[in-house]
Amino acid sequence: MTDIERLKQKVHDFSVERDWDQFHDGKNLAIALSIEANELLEAFLWKNAEDVNVEKVKEELADVINYAFLIAHRYELDIEKIVTDKMKVNAKKYPVEKSKGSAKKYNEL
Numbered sequence: 001m002t003d004i005e006r007l008k009q010k011v012h013d014f015s016v017e018r019d020w021d022q023f024h025d026g027k028n029l030a031i032a033l034s035i036e037a038n039e040l041l042e043a044f045l046w047k048n049a050e051d052v053n054v055e056k057v058k059e060e061l062a063d064v065i066n067y068a069f070l071i072a073h074r075y076e077l078d079i080e081k082i083v084t085d086k087m088k089v090n091a092k093k094y095p096v097e098k099s100k101g102s103a104k105k106y107n108e109l
Helices: 004-015 026-042 054-074 081-092
Strands: none
Touching: 004 026, 004 081, 026 054, 054 081
């Protein structure tokens, strides 16, 4: 078991110990992840990026990651595999020679 899989299991076990798993269907987990992502955005609202409260960013980012791990557990997804697979897709969409140093979307390169 990889470190990522162990961490995913640890997050799931935390939820099960509190009997929260009953509320964690895919829809509610996705909604919760979105809400936490917005709370992460809120940490940056009306601030320069360098003035952000890093402790708040850590707290909210951890919530986002926790919900992502719970979704992965719910659907029996291998996090390392899905991230690696997505990077392969993105490498084709954003070849280095066209995208390096550019913020353009793949269809604008």
